[in-house]
Each structure stands twice: as structure tokens, then as C-alpha cells.
Amino acid sequence: MGNTLRNAMKKFFFAAALIVSGLLVGCNQLTQYTISEQEINQALEKRNNFSKDIGLPGIADAHIVLTHLASQIGREEPNKVTLTGDARLDMNSLFGSQKATMKLKLKALPVFNKEKGAIYLQEMEVVDATVTPEKMQSVLQTLIPYLNQSLRNYFNQQPAYVLREDSSRGEALAKKFAKGIEVKPGEIVIPFTN
Numbered sequence: 223m224g225n226t227l228r229n230a231m232k233k234f235f236f237a238a239a240l241i242v243s244g245l246l247v248g249c250n251q252l253t254q255y256t257i258s259e260q261e262i263n264q265a266l267e268k269r270n271n272f273s274k275d276i277g278l279p280g281i282a283d284a285h286i287v288l289t290h291l292a293s294q295i296g297r298e299e300p301n302k303v304t305l306t307g308d309a310r311l312d313m314n315s316l317f318g319s320q321k322a323t324m325k326l327k328l329k330a331l332p333v334f335n336k337e338k339g340a341i342y343l344q345e346m347e348v349v350d351a352t353v354t355p356e357k358m359q360s361v362l363q364t365l366i367p368y369l370n371q372s373l374r375n376y377f378n379q380q381p382a383y384v385l386r387e388d389s390s391r392g393e394a395l396a397k398k399f400a401k402g403i404e405v406k407p408g409e410i411v412i413p414f415t416n
Contacts, residue, residue, distance in 0.1 A: 255396035255412045257341070257383060259295050262303075262410070265383045266291040272376050276368040282315040284365055286372075288326075293382075295332075296405040303330050303343055303382075303405070311353070313361065322358045326351050330377065332405055334412065339397040340381035341410060346373045383410075 270291050277283035291307040298304045305328040313320045327350035330343035347370050353362045385397040399414035 253414055255385075255392045255400075255414070257410045257412070259293055259408050262293045262295065262341075262383055263291070266293060266305075269380065269382070271380075272373070274372045274376070276372050277365055282313070282361065282364065284314070285312040286310070286369065295410060296407045299329065301331065301405045303332050304328070304349075305330065305343075311358075311362075313358070315361070320358065322353050322355060322362075324351055324353045324362065328373065332382070332403060332410060334400060334403040335381070336400055336402075338381065339385040339400070341383040341403065342380075343377045343382045344374075346370070346377045348373070385412075 270288060272288035273286070275283060275285050287310045289308050289310070291305055294304045294306075296302065305326075307326050307328070309324040309326055311322040311324060313322065326348055328346055329349050330346040333342050333344045334340075335342060348366055351362055351366065353359050385393050385400075395414060396412045400412045401414065402412075404411040404413065
């Protein structure tokens with residue numbers, strides 16, 4: 223009888239622990255909404271249409287198309303998003319036309335716009351760039367300030383992620399009650415107002 227009672231008590235406490243943890247997780251979903259790196263990457267892949275002309279017209283200008291953007295949220299630097307991506311470059315200068323490909327590393331500050339229910343990547347800047355063919359590296363260094371400005375303008379206007387009320391209950395709550403964002407390694411958390 224002692225073993226039966228002990229086993230019944232163990233099962234009861236295990237069931238109670240499951241219920242309490244389920245309630246805590248459920249309450250957490252009512253106080254915040256979390257967006258993962260994977261979700262941000264999918265949104266960037268879907269929304270990124272960066273295709274711009276940069277440089278000094280007539281002297282050295284380039285058409286650049288940004289592709290394969292991927293984010294790392296809060297891993298390298300707190301409260302920042304690091305992006306990697308590829309860029310195709312069609313360059314025209316006094317020396318003729320050339321094509322190049324670039325590997326870019328970018329850094330940005332994620333900011334939540336409550337009115338639009340969207341996360342924007344502001345203060346975007348190129349922190350590292352390599353170009354192929356290598357002989358184009360000096361030309362790339364000349365274009366970096368123009369590229370930085372163009373990227374800032376684009377990402378200040380184009381959201382990286384937009385909350386949709388019709389997507390999930392959590393996203394609908396986030397859009398309605400969000401009070402900002404918190405950047406944590408691998409995710410962006412949107413806490414709700416009371």
C-alpha cells in the first residue's frame with residue numbers, strides 16, 4: 223500500500239508540475255511575442271528588393287543588387303542585428319564597364335514602429351566587404367560611403383518584419399499592444415503593454 227500511495231503522489235506532483243509549467247508558458251505568450259532569427263531571415267528574403275544606382279554619375283557609378291541576406295540577432299553586439307549578404311555590382315567608370323560580386327557584412331539597430339506594426343533596421347552600415355575580382359577592392363572602398371547612405375535610406379523606409387493581425391493570435395496581440403522591442407541573442411521580443 224505504501225508504494226502505491228507513493229507512486230500516486232509522484233504522478234500527482236508530476237501532473238501538477240506539467241500544469242503549472244503549461245500555465246507559465248501560456249501566460250508568457252500573453253505578455254510578449256517572440257520573433258526568431260529564422261522568421262526575420264524569411265521576411266528579409268521575401269521583402270528585400272535592394273537594387274540601387276550609387277556613386278558619382280559620369281565618373282564612377284555602380285548598379286548594385288543585394289541578395290541572400292541573413293541575420294544574426296544580438297549575437298555579435300548587444301541590441302544590434304548583424305547581416306551578411308551578397309551583392310552584384312555593375313560598375314561604369316572612366317576606365318570602362320566591369321562586373322563584380324561582393325560579400326557584405328552589415329550592422330543595424332532594430333527599431334519598432336508601433337504605428338506600422340513593423341521592425342525596421344536603422345543605422346545600417348557596412349562593417350566589412352570583400353569583392354571579386356580582387357582588383358576592384360580600391361573601387362569598392364570609394365563606393366562604401368555611397369553604399370552606406372543608400373542602405374540606410376532603403377532600410378529606414380522598408381521594414382525588415384511586419385506584424386500581421388491575421389497571422390496568429392500572438393502576432394495580432396503584438397501589433398495591438400506592443401510597447402517596443404527587446405533584442406536577445408537569436409530573437410527579437412515584443413513585450414505587450416498592460
